[in-house]
Amino acid sequence: xxxxxxxxxxxxFGTRKLSFLKNTKIVEVVNSLDAHPDVRSACRAxxxxxxxxxxxxxALSVLVQSNMLVRxxxxxxxEEA
Amino acid sequence: MTTMSSAGPVPRxxxxxxxxxxxxxxxxWELTYAxxxxxxxxxxxxxxxxxxxxxxxxxxxxxxxxxxxQVFYVNIGGGEPTVRSDFWELVDYATEHHVGVKFSTNxxxxxxxxxxxxxxxxxxxxxxxLDGATAEVNDAVRxxxxxxxxxxxxxxxxxxxxxxxKISVVCTRHNIDQLDAFQAIADRFGAQLRLTRLRPSGRxxxxxxxxxxxxxxxxxxxxxxxxxxxxxLTGDSFFHLAGFGDPLPGLNLCGAGxxxxxxxxxxxxxxxxxxxxxxxxxxxxxxAGFATVWRTxxxxxxxxxxxxxxxxxxxxxxxxxxxxxMAAKFFTGMPLDGPDPECVKGHGETALATVDPTAAPRxxxxxxxxxxxxxxxxxxxxxxxxxRSCDESPLAGLDRSATxxxxxxx
Numbered sequence: 001x002x003x004x005x006x007x008x009x010x011x012x013f014g015t016r017k018l019s020f021l022k023n024t025k026i027v028e029v030v031n032s033l034d035a036h037p038d039v040r041s042a043c044r045a046x047x048x049x050x051x052x053x054x055x056x057x058x059a060l061s062v063l064v065q066s067n068m069l070v071r072x073x074x075x076x077x078x079e080e081a
Numbered sequence: 082m083t084t085m086s087s088a089g090p091v092p093r094x095x096x097x098x099x100x101x102x103x104x105x106x107x108x109x110w111e112l113t114y115a116x117x118x119x120x121x122x123x124x125x126x127x128x129x130x131x132x133x134x135x136x137x138x139x140x141x142x143x144x145x146x147x148x149x150x151q152v153f154y155v156n157i158g159g160g161e162p163t164v165r166s167d168f169w170e171l172v173d174y175a176t177e178h179h180v181g182v183k184f185s186t187n188x189x190x191x192x193x194x195x196x197x198x199x200x201x202x203x204x205x206x207x208x209x210x211l212d213g214a215t216a217e218v219n220d221a222v223r224x225x226x227x228x229x230x231x232x233x234x235x236x237x238x239x240x241x242x243x244x245x246x247k248i249s250v251v252c253t254r255h256n257i258d259q260l261d262a263f264q265a266i267a268d269r270f271g272a273q274l275r276l277t278r279l280r281p282s283g284r285x286x287x288x289x290x291x292x293x294x295x296x297x298x299x300x301x302x303x304x305x306x307x308x309x310x311x312x313x314l315t316g317d318s319f320f321h322l323a324g325f326g327d328p329l330p331g332l333n334l335c336g337a338g339x340x341x342x343x344x345x346x347x348x349x350x351x352x353x354x355x356x357x358x359x360x361x362x363x364x365x366x367x368x369a370g371f372a373t374v375w376r377t378x379x380x381x382x383x384x385x386x387x388x389x390x391x392x393x394x395x396x397x398x399x400x401x402x403x404x405x406x407m408a409a410k411f412f413t414g415m416p417l418d419g420p421d422p423e424c425v426k427g428h429g430e431t432a433l434a435t436v437d438p439t440a441a442p443r444x445x446x447x448x449x450x451x452x453x454x455x456x457x458x459x460x461x462x463x464x465x466x467x468x469r470s471c472d473e474s475p476l477a478g479l480d481r482s483a484t485x486x487x488x489x490x491x
Contacts, residue, residue, distance in 0.1 A: 002104070002151040006097045009106065011153035013181050013204055018106065018153070020094060 003027070010068050019068055026059050030069070095332060101339045101385035104150035105375065109354040110344045112140070112168065113160040114448035117189055120212075120223045122251060122292060124355055125345070126283040127160040128450035134346040137167040139367065143344065144171070146371050147180045154181030156208075158354070160346065160448075163190040169198075176204035185210060185249060187227060188234025196234075196241035208247040208275065209234055214262035218255050222292075235270045247314065249275045254291070257298040260305045264313075275314040276306070278321075281412040281422075282355040283444050289413070299425060300325060321405035324398030324425040333401050337408075338363065338384035342375065350374045352384060355408035358445045391418035396426060405429075414441030 002009045007021040008030075021027045028046045029039075036042040039060055043053045063069040115130035116123075135143070147155065155175065162168055163186050175182050183206040191199075191207070199205055209231050213219030216228035238246050248267050250256065256263070260276075267274040281289035294302060303322040306313060311330045320333040334340070337353035338361075344350055348366040351357055363381050364374035375381060393404045404410075405421020413422045414436040420428035 002153070004102060006094070009102075009153075011181075013153075016154075016181070016183075016206060022094060 001027075001030070010063075012066070012068055015067055017066055017068070019063065019066060021059070026056060029056055029060070030063070033069070034072070095334045098332065098334055098336065098340050099385070099387075101381065103376065104152050104372070105342055106152075106336075106340045107154050107156060108147075108152060108342050108344060109156045109158060110143075111158050111160060111346050111354070112162040112171070113165050113346050114446075115164050116159060116161040116187075117164060118161065118187055118224050118227060119450055120284070121288045122212075122222060122253075122279060122283075122285040123449075124280060124283040124285055125158075125160065125357055126444055126447045126449050129448050130160075131347055131446075131448060135348050135366075137170065139348065140167070140171050141174055143348075143366055143371055144175050144178055144180055146366075147175075148178040150372055150375075152180060154183060157182055157184040159185075161187055161189060172205060176202060182206070183208060183247070186234070187223070188231045191234035191237055193237050193241070196237035196243060199238065200241040200243040206245075206247065207238065207243065208249045209238075209272075210249050210251075211263070211266075212251050212253065213256050214259035214266060218259065221255070222251075222253065235266075235272065238272075239270045244271050246270075246272050247275045248272050249277065251279050252276055252294060252302060253279055254294055254298060257294050257302055260302070264309070273312070273314060275316065276302075276319075277316050278318040278406070278409075280355040280406065280408050281441075282408050283357065284449065286412050286441070286444065293423065296425075296427070296430070299423060303329075303425075318406075321402050321409075321421045321423060322425055323401035324396075328401040333403075335403060335405075335407055337361075338381040342381075344371065350378070352380065353408065355406070356411065358411070358442060360411070360442065362445075389418045391416070393418075393420055393428075396428075398426065412441060412444070414438060 007023050008027045010019040010021065011017070021030065025046060025048065029042050029048070032042050032045060033039070036045065039057065040053070043056055048056055060069065111125055113130055113134055114125065114127045116127040119128055162184055172182050172184070181204045185208045188209050199207055210223070211219060211228070211231045212222045213228065219228040219231070220226065235248070248263065250263055263274055279285060279289065279293050299322060302319070303325045306315065306319060306322070306329050307327065315329065315331060317331040317334065317336065319329055320331070320335070322329065323333060337356065341353055342350055342363070343352070343354045343357070344366060345357060350363045350366060350371065352361040352363065361380065363378035366374065390399060390404045393399055393402070396402070402421070404418070405424060407417055409422050410417055410419065413433060415422055415432055420432055422429040422433050
């Protein structure tokens with residue numbers, strides 16, 4: 001992940017896909033995922049409430065689909081790769 | 082291929098990219114002007130090696146800097162980059178330093194052993210150049226036997242298990258009818274097709290008139306690209322076609338000096354691979370380093386300012402076309418704030434008709450075989466025979482003070 005004024009750029013060397021995080025809040029959420037048990041608590045910690053979380057959950061799901069975000073606990077072998 | 086993850090209202094990403102980034106997203110790095118081929122449309126007029134080309138050490142210094150700047154990957158080209166004797170050493174060095182490599186090759190060095198090595202690396206991607214889906218069409222542009230060379234390279238890559246390498250096609254008047262055939266070749270090898278635009282850059286300036294797609298073919302190309310969507314790569318080179326309808330996948334942005342640039346074999350930094358001309362020269366990596374050139378050159382800072390689109394700004398396609406390709410305009414002698422010579426609204430043709438073709442700027446360097454690379458040759462007199470390793474004297478090469486110094490080393 002490379003920080004940029006608008007958010008961040010992400011590049012996956014395996015899939016050779018480039019992704020963009022288009023604001024600094026989503027960057028904060030992504031960076032803090034390690035420190036939280038789930039996505040919702042990461043959003044809450046970043047000051048995103050129930051009403052505002054939909055676009056963030058969507059953005060994170062896009063990152064999971066493109067293998068940019070993978071689980072650390074090994075629950076899903078595909079995602080762990 | 083790109084994914085957008087957005088949350089909440091933000092300015093359009095393209096508008097932010099137009100202001101430039103602290104480091105390029107990717108950049109093209111041409112390692113040598115030497116090439117075993119002499120393609121008629123070569124964007125860098127390659128052929129002969131330039132004696133000033135960066136040394137292995139200097140190349141590694143550039144890679145170190147790219148790593149510090151977090152440049153994700155470089156597109157290595159040339160010339161034919163694999164003819165550099167340190168090519169594989171540099172590829173390994175880059176990937177060890179987290180700079181991914183995609184290199185373009187005509188396939189001449191992709192034998193079975195090389196293919197196996199490439200297939201084993203996650204960080205290296207290969208792009209085989211092919212400008213015709215048949216030997217007849219390809220070899221007319223790239224030279225006799227080059228279709229067969231490319232096919233052999235692709236067979237080797239496939240046999241080694243390299244999935245998803247790229248087949249890179251420059252679209253010309255003679256291959257637009259072959260798009261389905263190119264796709265079939267890609268499918269056969271488990272490869273991905275990459276189509277790019279012919280620019281009047283390098284030797285391309287001499288053949289652009291005869292080779293660039295006709296207006297009807299541009300529509301044909303656009304329709305084909307829309308139908309094939311994101312499975313075909315374009316290097317964002319066809320944003321001028323957006324005037325036909327919906328924009329094509331990609332950023333639809335001229336990234337020159339903003340998100341991309343070119344480092345040429347001697348370390349000169351240009352705004353993009355298609356602008357090898359003094360007008361678009363930002364600096365040299367040997368002077369203050371690449372980061373300084375990228376961040377502070379007057380040329381790049383200027384390109385990151387809002388650009389005037391002239392009359393184009395009132396066009397319905399302006400938002401996506403943005404006046405088209407700077408290099409295409411420049412090397413056809415057209416003003417940069419006017420339409421692209423291949424403007425799909427027809428404004429380019431009209432403007433082109435008023436331009437004196439002999440007044441169009443010529444590329445600054447020419448490394449074509451049979452052409453001098455360093456301007457005027459100065460006659461010199463060599464007063465000392467050069468030392469040779471077979472000289473009998475153990476002091477050969479050491480006792481320079483005792484002999485007259487050769488004037489003007491060749």
